[in-house]
Amino acid sequence: MTPDAVLIRRTMEEIEGSADAATAYFYALLFVQYPQLRELFPASMDTQRDRLFRSLLEAVRRYDDRAALSAHFAALGRGHRKYGTLPAHYPAVGECLMAALARYAPASWGPETEAAWVRAYTAISQIMIDAAAEDERRAPAWWQAEIVAHEQRTPEIAVITVRPDQPYPFRAGQYTSIETPWWPRVWRYYSFASAPRPDGLLTFHVKSVPAGWVSSALVHRARPGHVLRLGPPAGSMIVDHAAGSGLLCLGGGTGIAPIKALVEDVAGRGVPRPVEVFYGARTDHDLYDLDTLLRLDGQYDWLSVRPVVAFGQASVPSLAGQLPDAVRRYGPWAAYDGYLSGPPGLIRSGWEALVGMGIPAHRIRHDSVDELVS
Numbered sequence: 001m002t003p004d005a006v007l008i009r010r011t012m013e014e015i016e017g018s019a020d021a022a023t024a025y026f027y028a029l030l031f032v033q034y035p036q037l038r039e040l041f042p043a044s045m046d047t048q049r050d051r052l053f054r055s056l057l058e059a060v061r062r063y064d065d066r067a068a069l070s071a072h073f074a075a076l077g078r079g080h081r082k083y084g085t086l087p088a089h090y091p092a093v094g095e096c097l098m099a100a101l102a103r104y105a106p107a108s109w110g111p112e113t114e115a116a117w118v119r120a121y122t123a124i125s126q127i128m129i130d131a132a133a134e135d136e137r138r139a140p141a142w143w144q145a146e147i148v149a150h151e152q153r154t155p156e157i158a159v160i161t162v163r164p165d166q167p168y169p170f171r172a173g174q175y176t177s178i179e180t181p182w183w184p185r186v187w188r189y190y191s192f193a194s195a196p197r198p199d200g201l202l203t204f205h206v207k208s209v210p211a212g213w214v215s216s217a218l219v220h221r222a223r224p225g226h227v228l229r230l231g232p233p234a235g236s237m238i239v240d241h242a243a244g245s246g247l248l249c250l251g252g253g254t255g256i257a258p259i260k261a262l263v264e265d266v267a268g269r270g271v272p273r274p275v276e277v278f279y280g281a282r283t284d285h286d287l288y289d290l291d292t293l294l295r296l297d298g299q300y301d302w303l304s305v306r307p308v309v310a311f312g313q314a315s316v317p318s319l320a321g322q323l324p325d326a327v328r329r330y331g332p333w334a335a336y337d338g339y340l341s342g343p344p345g346l347i348r349s350g351w352e353a354l355v356g357m358g359i360p361a362h363r364i365r366h367d368s369v370d371e372l373v374s
């Protein structure tokens with residue numbers, strides 16, 4: 001570990017217990033000193049506070065892995081364009097961040113620690129600013145997308161199709177951020193439920209969650225004709241077409257959406273390779289996209305789809321129990337690439353199961369668990 005990383009880690013350890021107070025102080029200071037920045041943030045700051053702290057923790061965790069750090073913050077810099085973030089905003093944020101750290105980590109703060117933080121913050125902001133500037137040359141900061149279809153699959157789940165106002169380039173397995181007209185500046189992440197299509201339309205599977213403003217609005221309020229905003233595509237849960245290995249995919253709940261996109265991607269390549277999909281739901285009523293997946297299963301002999309139902313009697317042929325346990329009953333899987341998509345608990349237990357069955361960690365792909373919960 002570099003000396004800077006040691007100092008930075010110490011600050012974070014000290015601040016961990018009072019992270020909420022420190023982030024609240026940081027934002028209060030920022031909005032008092034720089035009131036013009038307030039309009040870049042949502043009216044309610046609850047989720048935003050957690051995000052900042054998680055982002056700092058992420059930076060600290062990866063501080064000595066420069067390649068991972070750069071990739072993470074470059075994506076964050078591109079993602080910040082949709083908020084209207086400008087290079088001039090970074091020093092203001094840095095100044096208030098240092099003030100919050102100094103106040104809430106007094107034991108580890110001092111000239112040396114401050115210098116280490118300034119170096120780290122300067123490097124990170126430069127990565128974000130450069131990535132945003134480069135992105136500006138080839139892509140808009142956001143896309144407007146009109147809802148063209150809204151299909152209610154269960155009382156909580158809707159399948160929503162939108163038409164972006166400009167071409168939207170992405171890869172199957174990726175996700176984007178969505179803002180609704182009802183909650184300005186509140187963005188949530190959703191995976192694309194299809195591979196890129198010739199008509200340019202994009203589809204998302206949305207489940208309304210308790211206290212989920214964006215998801216509830218998308219499921220219960222949004223209708224064809226409403227216009228959403230989309231951020232840039234992100235995520236690395238994509239198919240490596242250079243490799244010929246099989247794909248072992250675990251999709252839980254609406255987590256089946258990007259898995260379906262991956263299946264379409266493999267089909268579109270026309271190079272058959274084994275794809276084994278385990279589609280999990282709590283009860284068989286929650287298997288809202290089973291018909292589509294079974295249709296694909298019938299169409300392609302390299303694809304196998306197995307529904308897995310955690311609780312209750314199932315009216316369709318399916319496996320019983322939790323997804324990772326069901327996967328363990330089949331195999332061997334060591335030669336497969338693993339894909340995990342669904343609630344954070346499933347990603348964690350699925351990851352352990354796949355590693356336990358011999359798939360190396362670097363061949364297991366999933367999205368950031370932090371982004372899924374926010």
Ligand SMILES: NC(=O)C1=CN([C@@H]2O[C@H](COP(=O)(O)OP(=O)(O)OC[C@H]3O[C@@H](n4cnc5c(N)ncnc54)[C@H](O)[C@@H]3O)[C@@H](O)[C@H]2O)C=CC1
Binds near residue numbers: 281350366
């Ligand atoms: N790219 C991704 O990873 C995507 C993730 N999601 C996430 O998927 C979730 C979908 O929510 P719901 O449909 O309500 O899912 P859910 O709670 O109904 O669970 C879906 C499946 O995951 C299993 N599961 C849940 N917790 C588990 C655990 N701790 N260990 C093992 N298995 C577990 C359930 O048994 C079920 O088979 C949301 O959190 C959403 O953010 C949704 C779309 C894409």
